[in-house]
Each structure stands twice: as structure tokens, then as C-alpha cells.
Amino acid sequence: MRVRADRTMGSYKAQIPHLLSSPNPNAKTLKTPLLNPGTPSTRRSLLFSLSSSCGFALFHGKLLQSSFMDALASSFDPVSQAEKDASSVVSRRVSEAVELLERGKELQAQGDFPKALQFFTSVVENYKEFAFSDYARVGRALALYEVGDREEAIAEMEDVSISLKGYPEVHAALAAALYADKHAPLLAENQFAIATLLDPHFTDLSYVIETKHWPPSLELAAAKKAASLSARLCQKVQKALLQSDVQSKNDKSPVTVADYGSQALVSFVLQQEIPADFSLVAEEDSKDLRKDGGQETVERITKLVNDSITSDGSYNVTLSTEDVLKAIDSGRSEGGSQGRHWVLDPIDGTKGFLRGDQYAIALALLDGGKVVLGVLACPNLPLTSIGATGQHSPNNEVGCLFFAEVGGGTYMQPLDGSSAVKVQVTAVENPEEASFFESYEAAHSMHDLSSLIAQKLGVKAPPVRIDSQAKYGALSRGDGAIYLRFPHKGYREKIWDHAAGCIVVTEAGGVVTDAAGKPLDFSRGKYLDLDTGIIVTNQKLMPLLFSAVRESIKEKAASL
Ligand SMILES: Nc1ncnc2c1ncn2[C@@H]1O[C@H](COP(=O)(O)OS(=O)(=O)O)[C@@H](OP(=O)(O)O)[C@H]1O
Ligand SMILES: [Mg+2]
Helix, strand or coil, rough: CCHHHHHCCCEEEEECCCCCCCCCCCCCCCCCCCCCCCCCHHHHHHHCCCCCCCEEEEEEEEEEEEHHHHHHHHHHHHCCCHHHHHHHHHHHHHHCCCCCCCCHHHHCCCCCCHHHHHHHHHHHHHCCCCHHHHHHHHHHHHHHCCCHHHHHHHHHHHHHHHHHCHHHHHHHHHHHHHHHHHCHHHHHHHHHHHHHCCCCHCCCHHHHHHHHCCHHHHHHHHHHHHHHHHHHHHHHHHHHHHHHHHHHHCCCCCHHHHHHHHHHHHHHHHHHHCCCCCCCCCCCCCCCCCCCHHHHHHHHHHHHHHCCCCCHCCCCCCCCHHHHHHHHHHCCCCCCCCCEEEEEEEEEHHHHHHCCCCCCCEEEEEEEEEEEEEEEHHHEEEECCCCCCCCCCCCCCCEEEEEEEEECCCEECCCCCCCCCEEECCCCCCHHHHCCECCCCCCCCCHHHHHHHHHHHCCCCCCCCCCCCCHHHHHHHCCCCCCCCCCCCCCCEHHHHHHHHCCCHCCCCCEEEECCCCCCCCCCCCCCCCCCEEEECCCCCCHHHHHHHHHHHEEEEEEE
16 A cells, blocks of 8 residues: 555545546456346347448458448348347447446536436446446445445445456555545555556556546545535525624624634534544634623524534534534644645635625635645625626526636536536636726725726726635636735735635636735745735736736835
């Protein structure tokens, strides 16, 4: 198990890969007959394997036209009509099953494991006669693992590893599951040895991560679950927002029971799903809640969190008020350049939340100071483009979940759990056609400086002002081309206000830098420590934007 010793077996909890990416060319040839043993292998399977679109055939060394072949076939056809009909039924069923299998693979690659599970299960249950239904069992086993049905997943993997000999991914997945869930390192070692024997690529860690997307999927599934549940909690609170929900922090910014509830819930879900080496850097702590008079609020938060846990149904626990306070306080980590740390803004854009506008639950994972995964739940963001004005038609459905893993692209999924789609930043190259986002609150970003930059670039559209990292999400799917953020002097940017948004945009093909052109550095603890601002756009526009920013900053400084 040398390969994973430094990452998966140490600080990493071993995880299960998206195993159903293309079969490995170096792996041994797999069981090839299309029909499962036991299925009558008659001329029907032979007929099935012949391509009906084949236009030419070799006859006595010469190519014969298909029309001649057809005539020849119709006069000497030894195959009865009944056999032909049976063959076309098989052919149709194979296409159906392959389509379902492909869809399952796609959904699995997108991290939509519950849906992937449905597709794989349908192939396993309804197409047993085909040998390739065994491959659907592999997908099913992995999806089961990802949705948390781990006992059954491992039983299925063990079964498939015997019936589907020569498939290295199954052995590798089983190794990870045996290690992480059964705490059986020796058995895990054996399974991993089989995987590497079948496919030596498995000894190469970068191949395992980049080609087999192993191991990050488990973290992504956990992060999506945590953010989606918190989004639901926040939506509930926003609907019934009462003045008494609003408290005051030392900095006078409003904090709601939803902020605390969201932080407690994310912290709880992550610790349940990925307990090993848990570290969380998050915005809130329980200091104010523990003060005199805080008890009633803590009880309301605890009820909210317990209601969310119950409605999800995966965890059979009820948290006490002390559990909730502890969950909130587990976000006190300082982050840094070593190890892995979750980074959370439980409600980014609190002011937007209180106004009934945009806000986001922003969750990211740092590994060695770099963002490797990000999830942005934006409960009020329309599913379709918010366009140049920030407006959308009132009938538009809202609630978006953006997610990205390093090297894996960015996806957007409705918060109701329907299928995800891959998103890309806009390809606009002409700044005149670009629109730009900035903070809603003038106190958070210098609107006059953005306006000067836009003028220099020739941007025609007015600024789109929305709260929170919903700006990064909207930009990642091409709603606008530029995001400008210039806090007033003295403000220190926090990592939780940018980590998730940053990877969501960069994985969608965008660029995020400070106004000096340097990438954001998430390795220094809670603060980003930049004094210049943050600029975001696509690769093509960045050079133009960068010079407009430099010139505008100089001009503004000179005019003071
Ligand atoms: N003075 C100042 N300058 C710059 N930024 C500040 C400032 N004060 C707060 N914040 C942070 O801004 C977060 C809100 O994000 P946005 O600025 O994008 O949203 S908004 O349009 O201002 O609502 C907001 O996030 P939340 O506190 O989570 O709401 C803050 O982290
Ligand atoms: Mg914030």
C-alpha cells in the first residue's frame, strides 16, 4: 500500500474512486462475451455481433457491393424471421442498458451519487442476462458507498471482486473501504496488491488521483451534503425572519440564528462523514451565545439543527445545546500551510440574507495551503443566468449548488438535487461586451474605483451588485465576465470569503488574483493579507483588466 501511505493512509481517510472511468488499457482483457454465461449462446449472439450497417464484404478476395450481398442474403438466408426479431430485441436491450450505464458513469463523475445509484441499480436488476451488467455492479457498489450504505457497498465489492476477475478498480476500491471502514489494513493491503498487479498504474499516485479521481470524491459528497442541508436550514429561517433573530457582534454586523445553525450543522455533518483529522476554520464562535441571556437563542439554534438532521434521516442522533455549542466552536482552527482544513462561511452575505437577497453557504477544503475543493450553496440565485442587470424573471426557479474539485472542473446543480451540469466562464474577449459584478454594500468595496476601471475598459453595462460569493458562482457559469472587489483601507480579507468561490471560478476556466496580479494565498491562516483588492475574469480578458486596474489605482491615489 506504498502509494497511498503519504496521502490516503495518513492524514487522508481512504476513499473510493470514481471507478467507472474508461477501462484501463493495461489491465488484463476482461470477460468479453456480451451475454452472461447461462444465456443460450446461439446464432442470435452471432447475429447481434454483426454490424447491420456493414456496406461491403469480402467474397473470394473481392469487395462486393452491399446491394449484391443483400440479394445474395435474401435468397440464401439461413436465419429465420423469428431469429432476426429475437436478435433485434437483444440489440435494443443492449443499447438501453449501455445508455443507462453511461448515464450512471456521468452522474458519478459529477458527484451525483444518489442518481448514479438509481441508474446502476436499474442495469443490475433489469439486464442480468448481459455480462456487462457486472460492471454496473461495480458502479452500484461505489455509489452505495458514497451515499453512506457502506456495509452493503463493501459486501457488493467483495462479491464483484470475485465474479469480475481482472478489474483492478474493484480491488483498489475494496482496499480503500477495508482500510477506512473495516480497519483491516492487512486485507486492504492484499486487495491493493492485486490492483497494482493487474494494473501497475495504481502504484503511481498522480495517475490514481488525476485519472481515477481518487481519493477526493468522498470529501466532495460530504461537503455537498453539509452545504445543501445548511442551505435548507437558512431558507427556513429567512422565510420566517423575525427581528429577534438578529443579534449584534462586536463589529456590529448582524448575526442570525441561521449563521450559528448553519455552522453547527456543517461541522456536525463533516465530522460524521470524515471524522479523521477534522479541522475547521469558520467565521462564528459561541462566545456571545454563552453569555447571559444567550440560552434561548441556543435552544432555537439547537432545534433548527436537530430538525435538519431529522429531516435528512441519515443520522440517528439528537444534539444537546452543549453539542451544538461545541460543534460551532470546532470551527476555531487557524488553518495554515500544513495539513488539511475545512474553511467555512456559514452565511456569506449576512446583510443580503437579512434583506432577503443573495447569500451563500461557502465551504472549501485546503490541503497544504491550497484549495482543493469548494462548494457554494446559493439558495436565492436563479438557476438561469441573472444577466447584465442582476435581474431575472420572477418565475425563475432559484437555488444553486456550485461545486469544484481541483482538476475536475466546476458543476452547478439545483439545490433540489436534480442533475448537475458542467459550467464554464464566459468566452467574451471584448470588454465592451463584458458586464461586471461587485459588492452590493458600498462599505465592502469601492464602487467609484470599479466604475473608473469599467470606464477604462469600455464596459457598457452597469455594474451587477449582488451580495456574497454568489458573485463567484454566477461568474463561473458565464453570467458576467468580471468581478471587482476593492475593500476600503484597513480591511483584512478572510479566507472563508474567497476559498470556495476561488476554486469554483478557476475550475470553470477563470482567473482569480489580487490587484497586483498574484494568486490568492490561502496558506497563511485566517487572513488573506492583501492590501490591493481582488479581481476575477476569464484568461483572455485578464491582461486588459489588469492594466486597467493598475492605471485606475494610480489615478485614484494621485487624485487624493
Ligand atoms: N468593511 C468591509 N470591507 C470588505 N468586506 C467586508 C467588510 N465587512 C465585511 N466584509 C465581508 O464581506 C462579506 C460580504 O460579502 P460581499 O461584500 O461580497 O457582499 S455584500 O454585497 O457586501 O453584501 C461579509 O461576509 P459575511 O460577514 O459572511 O456576510 C464580510 O466577510
Ligand atoms: Mg462572509
